[in-house]
Amino acid sequence: NAGVMQNPRHLVRRRGQEARLRCSPMKGHSHVYWYRQLPEEGLKFMVYLQKENIIDESGMPKERFSAEFPKEGPSILRIQQVVRGDSAAYFCASSATGSGNQPQHFGDGTRLSIL
Amino acid sequence: DQQVKQNSPSLSVQEGRISILNCDYTNSMFDYFLWYKKYPAEGPTFLISISSIKDKNEDGRFTVFLNKSAKHLSLHIVPSQPGDSAVYFCAAFMDSNYQLIWGAGTKLIIKP
Numbered sequence: 001n002a003g004v005m006q007n008p009r010h011l012v013r014r015r016g017q018e019a020r021l022r023c024s025p026m027k028g029h030s031h032v033y034w035y036r037q038l039p040e041e042g043l044k045f046m047v048y049l050q051k052e053n054i055i056d057e058s059g060m061p062k063e064r065f066s067a068e069f070p071k072e073g074p075s076i077l078r079i080q081q082v083v084r085g086d087s088a089a090y091f092c093a094s095s096a097t098g099s100g101n102q103p104q105h106f107g108d109g110t111r112l113s114i115l
Numbered sequence: 116d117q118q119v120k121q122n123s124p125s126l127s128v129q130e131g132r133i134s135i136l137n138c139d140y141t142n143s144m145f146d147y148f149l150w151y152k153k154y155p156a157e158g159p160t161f162l163i164s165i166s167s168i169k170d171k172n173e174d175g176r177f178t179v180f181l182n183k184s185a186k187h188l189s190l191h192i193v194p195s196q197p198g199d200s201a202v203y204f205c206a207a208f209m210d211s212n213y214q215l216i217w218g219a220g221t222k223l224i225i226k227p
Contacts, residue, residue: 004158042121
């Protein structure tokens with residue numbers, strides 16, 4: 001399967017714990033995006049990364065959230081000290097370029113539940 | 116401020132007929148518009164896109180029309196098939212800020 005791979009598919013955390021979401025982009029893609037979807041809503045942009053660089057994190061909360069895309073390995077979205085409001089589906093997408101003429105391709109998401 | 120709006124939460128269409136999904140936007144600076152289809156518990160799947168300099172793009176059963184003066188686009192599916200039942204999202208993209216801006220989605224139900 002050469003698609004975008006996200007794991008885990010489901011993640012349950014207690015309030016105050018840390019959540020780590022992983023994303024491996026499609027083969028040949030070096031542009032990674034993270035989105036969050038709340039129930040009955042569209043996806044909301046969080047962060048855009050290229051290898052080892054954060055290009056745009058304007059959609060990401062300033063506190064508790066961080067993202068990285070290291071030279072080797074998957075992109076990681078990290079949420080520290082989770083709260084109930086962090087419960088959502090988190091989707092990762094990748095593209096070959098950062099331009100709109102190359103569509104973003106999505107993984108199946110990680111559903112984060114906070115107890 | 117919702118820049119991309121899909122005003123119909125759901126749409127029901129008879130199998131074999133045309134499905135028309137609508138989307139309005141407010142920002143004239145968008146460079147591309149994209150349609151994605153989403154099944155429950157899966158990620159969005161790219162369907163078709165259109166550049167802001169075009170007014171129509173066709174791919175098989177799917178055609179997207181763009182009316183820039185009205186800031187409106189639509190997705191036509193002909194003929195509609197049972198497998199088309201899903202949530203359809205309209206999204207807009209500006210090359211200058213990399214983000215896909217999403218509508219809230221329209222749930223399409225194809226009746227047999």
